[in-house]
Amino acid sequence: xxxxxxxxxxxxxDVSAYEMGAYLVYNQDAPGTQLYDLSDIANSxxxxxxxxxxxxIDAVNVYxxxxxxxxxxxxxxxxxxxxxxxxxxxxAELAAALGQDISDxxxxxxxxFFNEVVTTDGRTYSMANTSTDFESQTxxxxxxxxxxxxxxxxxxxxxxxxFIVDEDGWADYSAGDVIPNAAEPGPGENQIMLHVYPSSKxxxxxxxxxxxxxxxxxxxxxxxxxxxxxxxxxxxxxSVEGSGSVNSCTGVISLxxxxxxxxxxxxxxxxxxxxx
Numbered sequence: 303x304x305x306x307x308x309x310x311x312x313x314x315x316d317v318s319a320y321e322m323g324a325y326l327v328y329n330q331d332a333p334g335t336q337l338y339d340l341s342d343i344a345n346s347x348x349x350x351x352x353x354x355x356x357x358x359i360d361a362v363n364v365y366x367x368x369x370x371x372x373x374x375x376x377x378x379x380x381x382x383x384x385x386x387x388x389x390x391x392x393x394a395e396l397a398a399a400l401g402q403d404i405s406d407x408x409x410x411x412x413x414x415f416f417n418e419v420v421t422t423d424g425r426t427y428s429m430a431n432t433s434t435d436f437e438s439q440t441x442x443x444x445x446x447x448x449x450x451x452x453x454x455x456x457x458x459x460x461x462x463x464x465f466i467v468d469e470d471g472w473a474d475y476s477a478g479d480v481i482p483n484a485a486e487p488g489p490g491e492n493q494i495m496l497h498v499y500p501s502s503k504x505x506x507x508x509x510x511x512x513x514x515x516x517x518x519x520x521x522x523x524x525x526x527x528x529x530x531x532x533x534x535x536x537x538x539x540x541s542v543e544g545s546g547s548v549n550s551c552t553g554v555i556s557l558x559x560x561x562x563x564x565x566x567x568x569x570x571x572x573x574x575x576x577x578x
Contacts, residue, residue, distance in 0.1 A: 323427050324356035324419050325436075326445040329386065335412075337453040338393050340551045344404050348450040349390035354419070359383045363418040363426075364391060366399055370447075372430035375416055376400065383419070391415060391450070409551060412451040454551035456517040458487035461494045461548070461555065464578040468554075471571030472561060474501035484575060485555065486510075492517050496555070498573065499542065505532035508539065513557070515548055522546045522557060537563035544570065553577030 329351040336348030352362075362383050365375035378391055378399040396413065397404050418428035429437070429446045437444050465484035467475040475481065475498075486495050495510035507530040514523045526543035546557035553576050560570040 322357045323425075323432070324354060324359050324421050325427055325432065326352040326359075326362065326417055326419060327355055327443045328445050329353055332440070332443055332445070333448070336448065336450040337455075338396075338407075338450060340407065340409050340452050340454040341457070343393035343407055343452065344397075345392065345394070347390050347392045349388050350445060350448050351386070351388050352417075352445045353386040354383065357425070358422045359385075359419045360422045361420045362387065362389060363420065363428075364389055365416045365418065366391075366396065366413055367416060368414055370429045372416070372418075372428065375430075378415070389415075389417065407452050409452050409454045409549065412449065414447055414449055416447045417445055454520065454549050456492065456515050456520055456548065457550040458492070458494055458515075460550045460553055460577065461485040461487060465553075465555070465575040466578050467575050469572050469574040472499070472559070472573065473571075474499060474504055480578065481575065485577075494548070494555075498575070500530045500532055500540070505530050505535075505540075511542055513548070513555075520547050520549065522548050522555070524557065524559060526562075537565060539563065546573075 333350060338348060339346040360383060362381045364378045364381065366378055367375035376399050378395055381387060381389055393404060416429060418426055420426050436442050437446050462485060465481050467477055467479040467481065469477060481498060483497055488495060492515045494513050494515065496513060497507065497510050499511065500507060509527065509529055511524060511529050512527065522545060524542060524544045526541055528539045528541050530540055531538065532540065541562050542559045544557055544559035548555050556574045558570055558572055561568040
């Protein structure tokens with residue numbers, strides 16, 4: 303009985319024949335999307351903390367773009383690098399790289415940043431010449447690209463005074479109506495109070511409608527609460543609950559609210575008001 307084997311003379315087992323590449327990893331877990339504050343975007347900054355793996359790195363080129371092959375990348379800045387660094391991009395730097403005016407940015411605009419490392423001997427490594435499979439393997443924590451979006455930070459002080467109605471599906475108001483003292487901050491942190499229902503034409507308010515705001519997302523939540531009674535109605539107290547969003551930069555409150563009484567629901571209607 304014999305055992306047969308094959309040989310492959312073309313394989314070079316000497317690892318010195320290969321070059322060691324380089325890449326960046328996050329110092330901690332990969333961050334989520336970074337946020338630019340629209341209310342002061344020029345001075346607002348997004349950043350990541352990274353360190354190097356592999357060959358020594360001399361610098362990091364930070365680009366903005368969308369294609370992983372680098373075909374549409376625009377250089378924002380080159381950062382000197384020594385083992386670790388914080389890579390940051392201000393709103394002003396981003397606008398300059400894109401050739402845009404700061405005023406062109408709006409809430410919801412999203413951007414992808416790509417990091418290209420430059421080794422001390424002049425080689426470059428990025429997503430454009432490295433397998434993207436590594437990025438999908440979370441234990442590597444590879445920092446090939448990172449993300450940012452423009453966000454309008456919640457500021458309760460904006461929501462006070464006179465508001466104009468853009469939409470009221472409940473029909474207490476018509477588009478263009480003006481509501482004095484429609485909103486005010488509080489009673490707690492990240493809350494606002496609405497003085498909108500019932501309209502004084504149709505009923506009597508019992509309580510303001512308290513809206514809870516998630517300052518990380520600007521999402522608004524209205525827990526079920528009694529707000530008032532309507533003239534001539536036999537239903538007693540009216541309650542409201544729902545969700546939506548607020549925008550401190552534009553002063554817009556947009557909610558989808560269900561109106562109910564003890565006997566049941568009247569349905570869900572949109573309310574959109576904006577600060578005058």
